[in-house]
Amino acid sequence: MKKLVPDPPPSKSTRSFFTINDDLAGTDALVHAIQLMRGIEDTIDEYCCAMAGEPGLGMLVNAAHNAQMSRALAEHALKHKQG
Numbered sequence: 001m002k003k004l005v006p007d008p009p010p011s012k013s014t015r016s017f018f019t020i021n022d023d024l025a026g027t028d029a030l031v032h033a034i035q036l037m038r039g040i041e042d043t044i045d046e047y048c049c050a051m052a053g054e055p056g057l058g059m060l061v062n063a064a065h066n067a068q069m070s071r072a073l074a075e076h077a078l079k080h081k082q083g
Helices: 026-050 057-082
Strands: none
Touching: 026 057
């Protein structure tokens, strides 16, 4: 027998794919953030080089620039936090 009313969609989980420990030191958090941003830069750079001349790469170049600037700011904050 076919249902007259479909089941409601499953509820969306509010659980994150990751957690950040409350006891993580600010310096360690900055170091990890810098490593993540470097990975973003490298990934975008590899893709842009492989797809040179393709339409829409300008947006990815902008994203790479934003990741580089974010990393530079985090490195600056880390340098001044340490001393």
